[in-house]
Amino acid sequence: MIDRFNIFIAGVGGQGVIFASNVIANAAIKAGLKARIGQTFTAAQRGGSVSAHVRIGEKVHAPLMGRGDADVLLGFEPIEAVRYEEYLKKNGIVVINTHSILPRSSLLGQQPYPRLNEIEEYLRKRTNQIIKVNATEIAHSIGLPIAMNLVMLGVLSSIKGFPIHHTKFIESINELLSKKYLDLSIKAFNAGRDFGIKVIKS
Amino acid sequence: MAKLLEAAGSRVLLLGNEAIARGAIEADVRFVIGYPGTPSSEILEALATVADKLGIYVNWAINEKVALETAIGVSYAGVRSLVTMKHVGVNVAADPLMTLAYTGVEGGLVLISAGDPQCHTSQTEQDDRYYALLAKIPILEPSDPQEAKDLTKEAFTISEKSKLPVILHSTPRLGHTFGDVTLGEIGKVKQDVHFKKDPERWVCVGPIALRRHKWLEGRQEEVRKLIESLRFNKLQIHDNVNIGIITVGLAYNYVLEALDRLKMTDKVNILKLCASHPVAENLITTFLEKNEKVLVIEELDPIVENYTLLLAKRRSLDTKIYGKYDGFIPLVGELTPDIVTPAVARFLGIKYTTTEETSKKIELPIRPLALCAGCPHSATYYSLKKVLKELKKEYIVAGDIGCYTIGKFPPFNIIDTCICMGASIGMASGFAMVNASDIVIGVIGDSTFLHNGIPPLINAVYNDANIKVLILDNETTAMTGHQPHPGVGLTATGRKAKKVPIEDIVRACGVEFVEVVDPYDLEKTQKVLKDAILFKGPAVVICRRECALMYKRRARELNIKVKSYVVDPDACRGCLICIKELGCPALTLDIENKKVKIESNNCVGCGVCAKICPFEAIRVKGEG
Numbered sequence A: 001m002i003d004r005f006n007i008f009i010a011g012v013g014g015q016g017v018i019f020a021s022n023v024i025a026n027a028a029i030k031a032g033l034k035a036r037i038g039q040t041f042t043a044a045q046r047g048g049s050v051s052a053h054v055r056i057g058e059k060v061h062a063p064l065m066g067r068g069d070a071d072v073l074l075g076f077e078p079i080e081a082v083r084y085e086e087y088l089k090k091n092g093i094v095v096i097n098t099h100s101i102l103p104r105s106s107l108l109g110q111q112p113y114p115r116l117n118e119i120e121e122y123l124r125k126r127t128n129q130i131i132k133v134n135a136t137e138i139a140h141s142i143g144l145p146i147a148m149n150l151v152m153l154g155v156l157s158s159i160k161g162f163p164i165h166h167t168k169f170i171e172s173i174n175e176l177l178s179k180k181y182l183d184l185s186i187k188a189f190n191a192g193r194d195f196g197i198k199v200i201k202s
Numbered sequence B: 001m002a003k004l005l006e007a008a009g010s011r012v013l014l015l016g017n018e019a020i021a022r023g024a025i026e027a028d029v030r031f032v033i034g035y036p037g038t039p040s041s042e043i044l045e046a047l048a049t050v051a052d053k054l055g056i057y058v059n060w061a062i063n064e065k066v067a068l069e070t071a072i073g074v075s076y077a078g079v080r081s082l083v084t085m086k087h088v089g090v091n092v093a094a095d096p097l098m099t100l101a102y103t104g105v106e107g108g109l110v111l112i113s114a115g116d117p118q119c120h121t122s123q124t125e126q127d128d129r130y131y132a133l134l135a136k137i138p139i140l141e142p143s144d145p146q147e148a149k150d151l152t153k154e155a156f157t158i159s160e161k162s163k164l165p166v167i168l169h170s171t172p173r174l175g176h177t178f179g180d181v182t183l184g185e186i187g188k189v190k191q192d193v194h195f196k197k198d199p200e201r202w203v204c205v206g207p208i209a210l211r212r213h214k215w216l217e218g219r220q221e222e223v224r225k226l227i228e229s230l231r232f233n234k235l236q237i238h239d240n241v242n243i244g245i246i247t248v249g250l251a252y253n254y255v256l257e258a259l260d261r262l263k264m265t266d267k268v269n270i271l272k273l274c275a276s277h278p279v280a281e282n283l284i285t286t287f288l289e290k291n292e293k294v295l296v297i298e299e300l301d302p303i304v305e306n307y308t309l310l311l312a313k314r315r316s317l318d319t320k321i322y323g324k325y326d327g328f329i330p331l332v333g334e335l336t337p338d339i340v341t342p343a344v345a346r347f348l349g350i351k352y353t354t355t356e357e358t359s360k361k362i363e364l365p366i367r368p369l370a371l372c373a374g375c376p377h378s379a380t381y382y383s384l385k386k387v388l389k390e391l392k393k394e395y396i397v398a399g400d401i402g403c404y405t406i407g408k409f410p411p412f413n414i415i416d417t418c419i420c421m422g423a424s425i426g427m428a429s430g431f432a433m434v435n436a437s438d439i440v441i442g443v444i445g446d447s448t449f450l451h452n453g454i455p456p457l458i459n460a461v462y463n464d465a466n467i468k469v470l471i472l473d474n475e476t477t478a479m480t481g482h483q484p485h486p487g488v489g490l491t492a493t494g495r496k497a498k499k500v501p502i503e504d505i506v507r508a509c510g511v512e513f514v515e516v517v518d519p520y521d522l523e524k525t526q527k528v529l530k531d532a533i534l535f536k537g538p539a540v541v542i543c544r545r546e547c548a549l550m551y552k553r554r555a556r557e558l559n560i561k562v563k564s565y566v567v568d569p570d571a572c573r574g575c576l577i578c579i580k581e582l583g584c585p586a587l588t589l590d591i592e593n594k595k596v597k598i599e600s601n602n603c604v605g606c607g608v609c610a611k612i613c614p615f616e617a618i619r620v621k622g623e624g
Helices: A017-030 A078-083 A116-123 A135-142 A145-157 A166-176 A179-201 B016-026 B041-054 B064-076 B087-103 B130-135 B145-162 B206-228 B251-261 B281-290 B303-314 B337-348 B376-391 B403-408 B423-434 B446-462 B502-508 B522-534 B548-557 B577-582 B608-612
Strands: A005-012 A035-039 A049-056 A070-075 A088-097 A129-133 B011-015 B031-034 B057-060 B081-086 B109-114 B166-170 B177-182 B234-236 B243-248 B269-273 B275-277 B293-297 B320-322 B395-398 B439-445 B468-473 B513-517 B539-544 B565-567 B587-590 B595-598 B618-620
Touching: A005 A017, A005 A078, A017 A035, A017 A049, A017 A145, A017 A166, A017 B011, A017 B177, A049 A078, A070 A078, A070 A145, A078 A088, A078 A116, A088 A116, A088 A145, A116 A129, A129 A145, A129 A179, A135 A145, A135 A179, A145 A166, A145 A179, A166 A179, B011 B016, B011 B145, B016 B041, B016 B145, B016 B166, B016 B177, B031 B041, B031 B064, B041 B057, B041 B081, B064 B081, B064 B087, B064 B109, B081 B087, B087 B109, B087 B130, B087 B206, B109 B145, B130 B275, B145 B166, B145 B177, B145 B206, B206 B281, B234 B281, B243 B251, B243 B281, B243 B303, B243 B337, B251 B269, B251 B293, B251 B337, B269 B281, B275 B303, B281 B303, B293 B303, B293 B337, B303 B320, B376 B403, B376 B439, B376 B468, B376 B522, B376 B539, B376 B577, B376 B608, B395 B423, B403 B439, B423 B439, B423 B446, B423 B468, B439 B446, B446 B468, B446 B502, B468 B502, B468 B522, B502 B513, B502 B539, B513 B522, B522 B539, B522 B608, B565 B595, B577 B587, B577 B608, B608 B618
Parallel strands: A005 A070, A070 A088, A088 A129, B031 B057, B031 B081, B081 B109, B109 B166, B243 B269, B243 B293, B293 B320, B395 B439, B439 B468, B468 B539, B513 B539
Antiparallel strands: A005 A049, A035 A049, A035 B177, B011 B177, B234 B269, B565 B618, B587 B595
8 A cells, every 4th residue: 555646747738638637537436546636727738737646545534735745746738748847756757749839929939948858857856756747749740730639647656656556547447438439549558658668678 | 437437345546526426325325416627527417427337317408596496406306415505606696505505405416616725727716615604505525536526426425415505615625636536335225206395494585484484594503413423524633632623624634744753743733624514513622622723724714724713712722823814824725735734834933944946947938828729719819819909999808717818918918808608798788888989899609608798798788788799609618627518418428419609699688789700811800899899789600610639639530631731931930920819839930041931730630821921921721
């Protein structure tokens, strides 16, 4: 039994942050663990920053974690990972989808979008454990672009010591998704997982 | 929604709002009504999915007041009902609620009031718990999804025992939190439909009202005992410990984790309450007697804290009581671990610092809310701005509550006000009546118009206010997750209902200029808007086009091929007018050549960007 394992997911409305958090928590329950997700629905469809606090373990009570509590920070979009960086534990793990979504102000050149190496350099002040993956591209290559979130969960499941077995993720996805997209979704999850295993080994 | 009907004893992952729905099912609720409002909407939506199977009547009402009044009829007739709304919805329903407390109920009546500390999706974070104090009725505050289910069930019992309506208080951190919930039996409660005539009770006027008030006051002590006896109040006293924390509802979880973080779990007593009205007097007194100092932790206003201070005075106890007045717990915003842990540490005299940002953050571009790709409101706002620019006059645009409030943000920056549901039309009238020279416009959505926009429109006609009302009709209640309404002609369970066309209502209100346009048709929309503005007297333009998200969902379900547009890079000159003036999220930039690109996944094929491109560089994919 684990006391507390916290996963912070940060992304942009429409990227499937909420769904991803549900998949994790549902998998946790299937693994016999206690789970909580605190999330803000406000901008879920409307292009704003979206975040979810996914919390697993016996000593989890509250829907929100505190700053410095996250064992893993999943950044579905690079600058969104930076936006919530203070939630990450010192030397916690960051998984970043390197595909950026430029806000309108950046498209018009009013607010510059930081370069990826700047972002990485900044995150290194808190941790050296940074996994970069172009999850959007992987999802595209599979033929289901919206499954970027599942690619990210695949990477998450490959992290050493992660408390939920990857088969529970598959069970969870099976339960939460309609048949129509199931095969490709599981393919996306596995592609993320393979990527993670490869990167973590090297 | 198979999870909602799983067998007793199963442990399932439920959203707080689904847990409330299951609690109502376990209480054998027969009638469910409400008005959509974040964070309450999923309760009724969840119940709608099982309504037919369980024989429950579930539907949306036109507004919260009507919802509650309908439920009152159901309750008087002896049947259990659940009414759902957000906290500001209770403002709308407050009128019947106050009188209902005097007459009392027959069938259990539970009102869900979903508050919004932190104003995540609301115009205020008013502490809606005051409604229970104002009406002198019980309010229950679950601390997690499990209690949300259990207390909802309990609320029906309390309502029938006390003969009072009961409020169940939720927040986004309850209703929108997923947690594991162990299910109970799906109940069967005998409910005979029978309204027993009793004018001396039900006709609440004058001397009868005064008698009923006396009755209500007489109920208070019994109700308090009932609340005090609930197992959801928890008194945790450790040997030789004389400091303690009193908390209510969800805040309890932050307290538990704060004590764990500070390694003080066995060194602090806790009194966890499940109701802030009526307050468990005896438990608090016992707790004050056992502790030399006490910290009260609750969200927003000091309701339990005030009562605790009052009790200490009345019982002559000299326990030191801390909370809001000493700045331990803020009055503004929701509680978080980063607020509660330092407050508890300070109370205990422990040094504790929370994690801060690593260093000065790299500057990040902000991501304001934006209307979705293909949103018809974007097209309407584009046309409105164009016409207003042409007319070269000052203008005021009074906004309302819905997706279209996003018109406050770039690229439109067009909404000047936001007060409450329906306020656009009333406020526009006020502006117009004192300021004849400016163009005064009210912008309101379809659901919002039906909710509370009709009386102010009649009032505008009656006062001959020269206002122009744009009803942005996307044929759904979009902001809260696409709930149907009478203008759509569907019920919450997907049944066909008699459709009430908005244009018929507008004409019946006495408005002489009434036009319906398709906002994707920019040319016609602009012509009609101009005519409306030049018309003398109240004018209404209904801009009607299905919500783009709904269209996309429908297309996916029915396998309709969605058109999508592409940019011809040779024709695009990179003027960025489409991004600057329309701001559709499907429009992005090819960083290399500075030309516009369309994200085909996002595009819904509305074609508005193609119409406004000065160089005809945007075309249907696969054509020309």
